[in-house]
Amino acid sequence: MSVQHILDMIKENSIEWVDFRFTDLSGRAHHISIPAIEVDENTFKNGVAFDGSSIAGFRGIEESDMVMMPDTESVFVDPFTAHPTLVVICDIYTPDGERYDRDPRGIAQKAEEYLQKTGVGTAAFFAPESEFFIFDDVRYDSSMNTSFYSVDSVEGVWNTGREEEGGNLGFKVMKKGGYFPVAPVDSQQDIRSEICRLLMESGLRIERHHHEVATAGQGEINFRFDTLTKTADNLMKYKYIIHNTAKQYGKVATFMPKPLFGDNGSGMHVHQSIFNGDEPLFYEKGGYANLSEIALNYIGGILYHAPALIALTNPSTNSFKRLVPGYEAPVNLVFSKGNRSAAVRIPVAAVTPKGSRIEFRTPDSTANPYLAFAAMLLAGLDGIKKKMDPTKLGYGPVDKNIYELSDADKKEIRSVPGSLEEALDALEADHEFLTEGGAFSEDFIQNYIDFKRSEAKEVAIRIHPHEYSLYFGC
Structure with a gap:
């Protein structure tokens, strides 16, 4: 899209503000809004200045000046602002015109460029399945003498006996019972x-939506695959629209991997494949799950580097509350066709040669999508x-329910790291591939390692409420 086309779009849609956005190290979006009448070709040529020292993990105060350079292919109209606003996603540059090497979006673009340099293929396609909860209420605090959280949902299994205004109408979602009954059990269809309507208006192709397994408003919306950086852009848009639509309904959405104890958490299963022009490189009829040697080698790389990868794909302490056996959590570093207990699953239902792909099921949505996909x-x-x-390396295939294997067989299967600290240690030891x-x-x-270790330490030194249950009476 040309700059002139965007300027015409501003006039045609009576846009009052242009919102320039970028993504920080943690995967959170930041923005600066400029009056539309002040936006011209020079804005797109020279960029928008901002203070990088105020963004955690970016720059020191002695070198704080940074520039957002707008990407003309990334625009969409914000569906939530009272004053018509056009959103433009940006890349980050230093004042001397160099790409900033800590810009997550720039890293994603460099990974795509490297793919083309290898000669393996021309494009990598990604499709995340980002799960979320929509709650009616959330409260939390952590201070010197208090530490607690509380979430509530009209769907919650714990509310079967609650006295509600007008009476309790029943039809709660039972534990692990959310996949996927019709209304009135599913109360979040509308x-x-x-959300899907707004996503489609903003340019995403929506494939389906449904309630997910857990109680209390867990959902999933699938949008169509695209190339790496574009899919990361789309996921940032996806999260923004879900958060703000929930707020308009008087509710709150979260992509936190494990907000509830004792039921399924929220993952981000990532489908991926490589094409060379129009040729799908992951398909070979007659191979295991009709996968090519290239696809199997790709799986081998994912599983071999998984302990380090997980520091980027599951980068929160809460991520490892989800990565425990028994809740469909893909903690086992093996691959399998159609098996959801494996870290890498190969979809086989209604798959065409061009739809041949692998699914890495371990990630979650605390990940910065640009960094995780790259x-x-x-x-x-x-x-x-x-x-x-992957077969010779001992990663399967395992076409059985791993949770039902004997203890002896389970010992032969490697598992994901047990904590963020372990994953960061693995990343420090194994990152040349990055x-x-x-x-x-x-x-x-x-x-990044220092930034995330600081987060892990913040959690580790704080008193957990359950420690009172275990130890207060000692």
Whole structure:
């Protein structure tokens, strides 16, 4: 889309404000709004200045000046603002015109460029299944003498006996009972449909939506795959629209991996494949699950580097409350066709050659999508480069319910790291695959590790409410 086309779009839609956005290290969006009458070709040529020292993990105060450079292919009209606003996603540059090596979006673009340089293929396609909860109420605090959280939902299984204004109308979602009964058990059909309407108006192709397994308003909306950076852009848009639609309904949405104890958490299963022009490279009729050797090597790279990858795909302490056996959590570093207990699943139902893909089920939506997708691609490419055979490396295939295997058989299966600290240790020990093609810099990786270790320490030193249950009477 040309700059002139955007300027015409501003006039045609009576746009009053242009909102320039970028994504920080943690995957949160930030923005600066400029009056539309002040936006012209020079805005797109020179960019928008901002203070990088005020963004956690970005720059020191002595080198704080940074520039947002608008991407003309990323615009959409904000569906929530009272004053018509056009959103433009930006890349981050230093004042001397160099790409900033800690810009997550720039890392994603460099990973795509590296794919083309390898000669393996021309494009990598990604499709995340990002699950979420929509609650009616959330309260939490953590201070010197208090630590608690409380969430509530009219659907919650704990509310079967609650006295409600007008009477309790029943039809709660039972524990693990949310996949996927019709209304009135599913009380969020309309809000998900409204989210989908807004997503489609903003440019996403929606494939379906439904209630998910857990009680208390867990849902999933699937949008169509695209290339790596565009899919990350779409996921940022997806989360923004879900958060704000929930707020308009007087509710609150969260992508936190494990907001409830004792029921399924929210993952982000990531489907991915590589094409060379129009040719799908992951398909070979007659192979295991009709996968090509390239696809198997890609899987080998994902599983071999998984302990380090998880520091980027599951980058929160809460991520590891989800990654425990028994809640459909993909904690086992094996691959399998159609098996949801494996970290890598190969979809086989109604799959065409062009739809042939692998699904990495371990990630969750606390991940920065630009970093997570780039890291997965680079791990897979390393597997292709080194011809990593996942079968010879001991990663399966395992076409059984892993949770029902004998203890002896389970011992042969490697598991994901048990904590964020373990994952960060793995990333520190194994990250050369990320620096291929200059996608991730050594500076970025060390800065990221330090940033996340600080988060882990903040949680580790705080008193947990359950410790009172265990130890107060000692």
